[in-house]
Amino acid sequence: MVVDKATADEIDRLFHGLADATRRDVLSRVLRRAQSVTELAREYDMSFAAVQKHVAVLERAGLVGKQRHGRERLVSGNPDGLRRAARLLDEYERIWRHRALAIEDILAEDEDKEDA
Amino acid sequence: MVVDKATADEIDRLFHGLADATRRDVLSRVLRRAQSVTELAREYDMSFAAVQKHVAVLERAGLVGKQRHGRERLVSGNPDGLRRAARLLDEYERIWRHRALAIEDILAEDEDKEDA
DNA sequence: CTTATCTACAACCACATGGTTGTACGTTAG
DNA sequence: CTAACGTACAACCATGTGGTTGTAGATAAG
Numbered sequence: 001m002v003v004d005k006a007t008a009d010e011i012d013r014l015f016h017g018l019a020d021a022t023r024r025d026v027l028s029r030v031l032r033r034a035q036s037v038t039e040l041a042r043e044y045d046m047s048f049a050a051v052q053k054h055v056a057v058l059e060r061a062g063l064v065g066k067q068r069h070g071r072e073r074l075v076s077g078n079p080d081g082l083r084r085a086a087r088l089l090d091e092y093e094r095i096w097r098h099r100a101l102a103i104e105d106i107l108a109e110d111e112d113k114e115d116a
Numbered sequence: 117m118v119v120d121k122a123t124a125d126e127i128d129r130l131f132h133g134l135a136d137a138t139r140r141d142v143l144s145r146v147l148r149r150a151q152s153v154t155e156l157a158r159e160y161d162m163s164f165a166a167v168q169k170h171v172a173v174l175e176r177a178g179l180v181g182k183q184r185h186g187r188e189r190l191v192s193g194n195p196d197g198l199r200r201a202a203r204l205l206d207e208y209e210r211i212w213r214h215r216a217l218a219i220e221d222i223l224a225e226d227e228d229k230e231d232a
Numbered sequence: 233c234t235t236a237t238c239t240a241c242a243a244c245c246a247c248a249t250g251g252t253t254g255t256a257c258g259t260t261a262g
Numbered sequence: 263c264t265a266a267c268g269t270a271c272a273a274c275c276a277t278g279t280g281g282t283t284g285t286a287g288a289t290a291a292g
Contacts, residue, residue, distance in 0.1 A: 008137035015135035020280090021124035024208075031211045038238060050281055052240075057279095071238055071289040079212045086205040089198055095147045096195045136250090154268055166251055168270075173249095187259040187268055 006084070010062070014085050017061030022046075023054045030064055031077035040075065122200070126178070130201050133177030138162075139170045146180055147193035156191065 017023055026040055041051040055075055058064040063081040066073045133139055142156055157167040171191055174180040179197040182189045 008140075011140070012135050012137060015131045019128050019131035019135055021128060022280095024124075024127070028208060028211055031208060032215055036238075046280090047282060048239085049241085049283080053280070073239065077212060079209065082205055082208050082212070086202060086209065089202040089205065092144060092147060092198050093195065093202065095144055096193060096198070099148055138250095152268075162250090163252065164269085165253080165271085169250070189269070 011088060013057075013061045014063070014081065014088075017058050017063050017081075018085065020054065020057075022051075023058055026051070026054055026075075027058060027063055027077060030075045031079070034067070034074040034076035036069075036072040036074055038072065127204060129173075129177045130179070130197065130204075133174050133179050133197075134201065136170065136173075138167075139174055142167070142170055142191075143174060143179055143193060146191045147195070150183070150190040150192035152185075152188040152190055154188065 018027075022044060025043075029035060029040065029043070037052055037055055038048065040055070041048040044051055055064065055066075058075075059066065061081060062084070063078055064075050065078050066075055068074075134143075138160060141159075145151060145156065145159070153168055153171055154164065156171070157164040160167055171180065171182075174191075175182065177197060178200070179194055180191050181194050182191055184190075
């Protein structure tokens, strides 16, 4: 918490980026191979502009990046964004595990009392 | 992908649940200790009903559960939900790593050709 | 140069979201 | 029993989101 100076908004954007099936699909595609927006748009039953917006959301979330390549913009996956999300989830799991350990300690204490 | 029969909507709800600072804070609190909605509501600068809605979102996401305890409803964290989210992120990372390995293979091939 | 392609962006619409207040109901405390 | 508490839920409002179409700017192709 102290180390991670990510603002709440950044984290909001990160998870919001992942909270849509189309965006997750785009992400998995560009993780495999960088693709132009037009190329991506062909895959979905929606307008080019809609796909463009989804890519923009992923970009703001730090999950993908764009490199211009001639007249097209190649969208590529950014594994750092994923790792950031994964580490955040790890923190919550750590909280849980810490609590689980604390409970074990309490149970152990009870056993000690029983022994006494 | 074949094994995970989670619908896209479920995953949407999962990440949407995590995409709000208040909800993440509620989650971290109830992971440490189950609390009533009123108790939680005291911590935030918003109405009881608003907190109630956030809890409902977390509940639909499978991140928390409620146990009735007298006249209050105790909200407690559900680590399974977290683990599900973490595993999903792992899948994306696996895609990336697979691609990274593929690139290494290609580079190795190039080296073979150089040797030839 | 002209044309076609890829992209960006604005305007618009329907609907979801996050917030509010108010009301009603079950349960505990006096 | 009555009063207070914890919760649930409906109605409402402002704003955000996901979609559309249309227009305009760069860049590549002929």
